[in-house]
Amino acid sequence: xxxxxxxxVKGVFERPIxxxxxxxxxxxxxxxxxxxVGRKSDALALYQKRKADARRKVKLPEPVRGxxxxxxxxxxxxxxxxxxxLAAPDHYRTKDSILKEPFGARPASATTPQEIDDxxxxxxxxxxxxxxxxxxxxxxxxxxMENGKVSSNPARLVRLRTEHNARMRFLSRAEYAxxxxxxxxxxxxxxxxxxxxxxxxxx
Numbered sequence: 316x317x318x319x320x321x322x323x324v325k326g327v328f329e330r331p332i333x334x335x336x337x338x339x340x341x342x343x344x345x346x347x348x349x350x351x352v353g354r355k356s357d358a359l360a361l362y363q364k365r366k367a368d369a370r371r372k373v374k375l376p377e378p379v380r381g382x383x384x385x386x387x388x389x390x391x392x393x394x395x396x397x398x399x400x401l402a403a404p405d406h407y408r409t410k411d412s413i414l415k416e417p418f419g420a421r422p423a424s425a426t427t428p429q430e431i432d433d434x435x436x437x438x439x440x441x442x443x444x445x446x447x448x449x450x451x452x453x454x455x456x457x458x459x460m461e462n463g464k465v466s467s468n469p470a471r472l473v474r475l476r477t478e479h480n481a482r483m484r485f486l487s488r489a490e491y492a493x494x495x496x497x498x499x500x501x502x503x504x505x506x507x508x509x510x511x512x513x514x515x516x517x518x
Contacts, residue, residue: 326366327358331427336467343369351424353466384464386426387419389455396458410451423456423465428472435473442476449473486513 326340337358340349348365352358390411397407417434418426431452439445452470459465486494491513498509 324359324362327355327362329355331429331469333428333472334467334469335472336424339365341365341369351466383422384424384459385419386421386423386455387415389423389459389464390414390419390451392458392462392464393451393455396454406447407451410448414448414451423459424467426469428469431470432473435476443478445476446478449475 327337328340329335329337336351336353337355338349338351339358339362340347341362342348350361350365352361394404394407394411397404401407431449435445435448439448449470452473453468456465456468456470460468495506495509498506
């Protein structure tokens with residue numbers, strides 16, 4: 316069976332689905348081995364290598380067990396990056412503080428795109444604000460990938476919200492007088508329409 320033109324391999328799988336993070340699963344002498352790899356192409360290549368090594372009785376590497384990287388650590392990296400390279404680092408500190416309770420102590424690799432999207436939908440009132448938080452998530456994971464802390468960026472799979480940038484404003488008295496003067500000078504027959512639009516809120 317093929318998926319997106321690539322043969323499906325039983326011991327290679329994506330977790331979480333849609334995250335872009337691929338794993339391999341295989342057995343040697345009845346003992347299960349599972350490794351987190353990253354890209355699908357790398358996972359396929361490593362799976363074939365592990366199977367070949369097992370057939371040749373090559374000793375498999377012991378899994379490296381390091382400390383779990385939390386989202387709070389990635390978030391702190393994003394704040395540090397903002398303080399050095401970006402304008403308005405206070406905005407990044409605020410986001411770091413707000414995200415600390417729901418995500419800070421969690422393993423960074425366990426967060427899914429759906430969880431990020433759900434949190435944005437429930438806690439950010441405007442689409443523009445949701446997009447700013449999505450960008451913060453993405454920056455944190457991007458820096459984590461660049462520094463070998465995580466292998467994927469779930470925020471990249473979170474949809475951008477459509478922003479409505481229009482805002483309502485009213486003419487000042489000076490603007491009203493200036494515009495009326497121009498209409499009366501150049502097109503006086505439109506003055507009644509101008510009065511009607513101003514005093515009724517027509518656009």
